[in-house]
Amino acid sequence: MAKQPQNAISPTRAEDFPEWYQQVVRAADMAENSEVRGCMVIKPWGYGLWERIQSQLDAMFKATGHKNAYFPLLIPVSYLEKEAAHVEGFATECAVVTHHRLELKDGKMVPSGELTEPFVIRPTSETIIGAAFARWVQSYRDLPLLINQWANVMRWEMRTRLFLRTAEFLWQEGHTAHETPEDAMEETRKMHGVYETFLREHLAIPVIPGEKTEAERFPGALNTFTVEAMVQDRKAIQAGTSHFLGQNFSKAAGIEFESRAGQREFAWTTSWGVSTRLIGTLIMAHGDDDGVIMPPRVAPTQVVILPVTPKEDTKAAVLEACDKLASEIRAQSFHGEPILVEVDDRDLGGGVKNWEWIKKGAPLRLEIGPRDLEKGSVAVARRDRAPKDKEFLEAGSLAGRIPEILQSIQDGLLERALAFRNENTKRIDSMEEFRSYFTPSNEEKPEIHGGFAFAHWGGSAEDEERLQKELKVTIRCIPTSGDLCEEEAGECVFTGKPSARRVVFAKSY
RNA sequence: CGGGGCGUAGCACAGCUUGGUAGUGCGCCUGGUUUGGGACCAGGAGGUCGUAGGUUCGAAUCCUAUCGCCCCGACCA
Numbered sequence: 001m002a003k004q005p006q007n008a009i010s011p012t013r014a015e016d017f018p019e020w021y022q023q024v025v026r027a028a029d030m031a032e033n034s035e036v037r038g039c040m041v042i043k044p045w046g047y048g049l050w051e052r053i054q055s056q057l058d059a060m061f062k063a064t065g066h067k068n069a070y071f072p073l074l075i076p077v078s079y080l081e082k083e084a085a086h087v088e089g090f091a092t093e094c095a096v097v098t099h100h101r102l103e104l105k106d107g108k109m110v111p112s113g114e115l116t117e118p119f120v121i122r123p124t125s126e127t128i129i130g131a132a133f134a135r136w137v138q139s140y141r142d143l144p145l146l147i148n149q150w151a152n153v154m155r156w157e158m159r160t161r162l163f164l165r166t167a168e169f170l171w172q173e174g175h176t177a178h179e180t181p182e183d184a185m186e187e188t189r190k191m192h193g194v195y196e197t198f199l200r201e202h203l204a205i206p207v208i209p210g211e212k213t214e215a216e217r218f219p220g221a222l223n224t225f226t227v228e229a230m231v232q233d234r235k236a237i238q239a240g241t242s243h244f245l246g247q248n249f250s251k252a253a254g255i256e257f258e259s260r261a262g263q264r265e266f267a268w269t270t271s272w273g274v275s276t277r278l279i280g281t282l283i284m285a286h287g288d289d290d291g292v293i294m295p296p297r298v299a300p301t302q303v304v305i306l307p308v309t310p311k312e313d314t315k316a317a318v319l320e321a322c323d324k325l326a327s328e329i330r331a332q333s334f335h336g337e338p339i340l341v342e343v344d345d346r347d348l349g350g351g352v353k354n355w356e357w358i359k360k361g362a363p364l365r366l367e368i369g370p371r372d373l374e375k376g377s378v379a380v381a382r383r384d385r386a387p388k389d390k391e392f393l394e395a396g397s398l399a400g401r402i403p404e405i406l407q408s409i410q411d412g413l414l415e416r417a418l419a420f421r422n423e424n425t426k427r428i429d430s431m432e433e434f435r436s437y438f439t440p441s442n443e444e445k446p447e448i449h450g451g452f453a454f455a456h457w458g459g460s461a462e463d464e465e466r467l468q469k470e471l472k473v474t475i476r477c478i479p480t481s482g483d484l485c486e487e488e489a490g491e492c493v494f495t496g497k498p499s500a501r502r503v504v505f506a507k508s509y
Numbered sequence: 510c511g512g513g514g515c516g517u518a519g520c521a522c523a524g525c526u527u528g529g530u531a532g533u534g535c536g537c538c539u540g541g542u543u544u545g546g547g548a549c550c551a552g553g554a555g556g557u558c559g560u561a562g563g564u565u566c567g568a569a570u571c572c573u574a575u576c577g578c579c580c581c582g583a584c585c586a
Contacts, residue, residue, distance in 0.1 A: 008547085018580070026520090033578080093585075124586095158510075158584060165585070238586065275586050310544045351546035358547095369545055379545080387547095446581095472582090509586090 007289035008359050008387075017233040017448060018161075024283055025162050027359040028292040038160040038167030042276070045360055046163075048300025049279055050170060054150065056202055056298065057172065057274070060194050066146040066174060071128050073152075074119035079127040082252035086126065089219020093155040094120040095167075121154040126220065126245070126271055129175045130253030137177055137257050137267055144187070145177040145267075163280030164237075164509055171275035177255055177267040181246070184268035185223075188244040189480075191272040192225040195240035196482070203278065204295040204413035205229050205285045206421055207239055208452075208484050208504055210477025215461050218271075222246040228476045228504065230421045231284035234451040236476045236506035239281050242272035285417055292361030293383050295413050296334065296406040303329055303341040303402060304362045306353055308369030319345060321368050321395075325378065328399035334406050358387050363409050364402070368395075384409050384416075424451030425484070427502070431493055438471045438507065452476070453505040456490040458497030467494070467505075476504045 009027055013020045025031055030046030042050065058068070074097060080087050097119040099111030122128065133145060154168045174191060178184040192209060199205045207227035217224040221243035229239045250256070250266040259265045286293040296302050307322045309315040322343045329341045344353050350367075357365055367379040367390070377392040382405070393401070428434050437453055440446035450473075457475065459467075468474050478501065479485035485501075492499045 016580095022579085037577080089585095153586090155585070159580095159582095169586075171586075241586070273586070277586050306546095308545050310546090349546065349548070350544080351548080353546085355547045367545070371545075 008291055008355055009289050012289045013232055013287075014448065020289075021280075021284060021287075022162065024287050024291050024359075028283075028361060029359075030279070030283075030292070031162050033162065036167075038157060040162050040166050040168075042170075045300060046279060049282075049294065049298060050276060052298040052300060053202075053278060054172070057194075057198055058148075058150075060198060061148050061172075061174065064146075064190060064194065066148045066176075068150065069147050070149055070151070071122075071125050071132065073122055075122050075125070075128045077118050077120055079131060079253075080120060082127065083220045083248055085248070086220035086252075090123045090155075093157060094123055095154050095156050096120055122151070123153055123155045124271075124273075125149065125151070125153075125173055126175065126249050126269075127253065129173075130249045130255060130269070133175070133177050133250075133267070133269070134254040134256070137255050139258050140179050140260055142257060143177055143179045143267060144183060146174075146187075147176065148172055148174045161280070163276055163283070165277070169276045171273050173271060173273040176270045177250065178269070179257070179259070179265075179267070181268045184246075184270050185244050188223065188225060188242050188270045188272070191270070192227070192240075192242040192480075195227045195242065195272075195274060198274075199227055199229065199239055199278075200414065202295070202297045203282055203285075204297075204410055204417060205239070205281065206414065206418045207482075208477060208479055209481050210479040210485075210504065212241075212477060213461070213464060213475050213503075215464050216474065218243045220245060220248050221271075222248070225480065226477050228506075229281055229285060230417075230424065230452060230506070231281065231509075232287070232420065233284070233448045234424045234506075236452065236504075236508040237277070237281050237284070238476075238508070239278060240272070240274040243270060245269045245271060286413055287361070290387060291359035293413065294361040294363055296363040296410045299340070299361070299363050301340050301342045301362050302334065302406060303339060303364045303366060304357045305341065305343045305366045305368065306350065306357075307343065307345055308350055308367050308372075311370060314370040314373070317373055318368055318370060319343075321373055325366065325368065325395065325399065329402050332399055332402055334403045339402060339406070355387075358383065363406060366398075380405070382409055384412050421452070426451060426453055428453045428455045428505075429490075429493065434493055434505075435471065438473050438505075450507055454484065454502045455493045455505060456499035456501075457494070457503045457505075458492030458499040459495050463494055472507050473505050474508055476506050476508060478503045 009020060009023050011019050029043050031040045031042045034041045099114055101113035102109040103112040150172050152168055152170050157165050157167055160166050176187050196207055196209045199207045207229045209227050212224040212226055223244040225242045226238050227240045228236045231237055247266040249269050255267040256264050257267055283292055305322045305326055307318045309318050326341045326343050329339050332339050361383055363383050365381040372378055376395045378395045378398050379390045380393050381390045438450045440449045487501050490499050
């Protein structure tokens with residue numbers, strides 16, 4: 001028998017990170033490419049994670065006063081034309097619907113009824129929601145209007161990757177309208193904060209909250225705020241955005257109201273969103289060479305119980321003990337919800353099942369066999385430790401300890417991710433250092449290199465573009481809060497011009 | 510859309526240079542042996558070799574076109 005590899009995923013992260021990512025998504029059975037170009041099938045384990053993300057974020061949106069609604073998938077092309085920057089930003093990636101009927105012609109179905117005005121499949125909904133807001137808002141008393149939509153959107157991307165960039169993806173888009181610019185800006189920052197909290201506390205991913213430069217701004221926005229995460233190839237990934245749209249969209253859509261002073265005024269709007277990209281971020285932030293590691297708070301199954309049934313005569317007793325433990329654990333709660341536990345009693349080899357759950361990243365695996373029944377023990381294996389690392393704990397008191405164990409995994413993941421980010425974040429004060437930091441030593445097959453560079457910047461949009469062309473590095477954000485936000489004057493590394501603060505540079509997804 | 514690579518069983522691949530009608534491993538099914546572990550033995554199911562043309566007595570293999578996928582770039586959540 002051939003010796004099994006040490007780890008479940010091949011290649012390893014160090015060998016080939018992009019390929020590792022794809023293998024992990026498949027090994028964890030989260031999603032697969034579909035027959036439709038650029039569109040994925042999200043499988044139960046991946047969708048289960050999305051549902052957890054969805055329900056927890058939704059609760060945070062509700063707690064901040066938002067209500068859910070749903071708007072059409074199809075947007076009249078003329079709506080898009082109303083905001084100049086917006087059209088320019090999205091035009092090239094729109095899927096367009098031009099017909100409404102099929103006819104059988106020479107054995108093939110062909111479109112026949114041409115629409116008088118084509119629709120685009122929403123790439124985002126500012127315009128169509130703006131049109132609704134224009135109807136809904138009459139008076140300052142109708143404001144603020146705080147709406148969120150959970151939906152799918154479509155952007156016809158050149159190159160797609162499961163979860164990170166797909167033609168169709170799932171997301172939430174918040175859209176709000178306010179009486180004053182101050183109110184709208186406060187909303188923009190508030191939701192920016194909600195994302196930072198969610199990423200850190202729920203997904204165990206530390207992020208740098210900050211503002212985008214003009215070049216990276218959402219088309220049509222006055223300010224774009226972002227939370228930037230670092231994943232294990234040391235690249236940055238934009239995990240969530242919050243935009244202050246000023247009056248651009250309200251003027252385009254006619255969101256007008258009568259103010260307290262009796263004047264007709266345009267509302268101040270915001271929009272903010274996160275997408276299924278969070279799933280890709282989570283995989284790349286926490287995964288190891290054995291697969292996904294799910295942070296307990298969002299794991300679709302937090303505890304898996306694996307019955308070990310070597311002998312037929314003890315099988316029934318083992319299964320019974322597993323079910324009993326499962327219901328004890330289910331009675332416990334973790335962050336206010338019953339613990340999600342599953343007894344995997346499928347008729348498969350124990351090793352196979354064990355490795356499946358490792359690859360899926362279930363936070364805790366519990367094994368109960370005949371010997372455990374005699375000794376009153378349970379073998380406990382944590383996903384944040386080595387696959388063979390098990391600890392035997394006392395069965396009677398185990399259920400009560402599960403919440404604290406899950407929390408310790410949750411905390412450990414955040415600490416580990418934070419340490420990784422800090423190790424790969426560097427203050428840089430010279431151009432030479434900057435260049436060498438972002439230049440791989442093997443041009444043919446670039447190894448994992450670079451990280452976050454924290455440097456002074458006083459350049460223009462053109463300088464920024466040049467930087468991207470030369471080194472593939474962009475300004476990820478100008479930090480607005482958090483431990484990496486410090487106001488300290490200095491000189492731009494590239495131009496020597498004065499700079500009020502350091503900004504974050506990185507290669508990105 | 511540019512540069513590179515690749516489409517052969519559910520998955521990973523070999524075979525192609527030197528054309529002769531398809532193979533290996535994993536997975537799947539059946540039976541047996543095993544059992545604190547990604548098991549073993551035996552038997553079995555499964556492929557018009559991406560698609561369409563062409564050359565040829567004969568094409569997975571040679572030629573042309575086309576579609577799709579992956580990696581790198583441009584674009585982007």
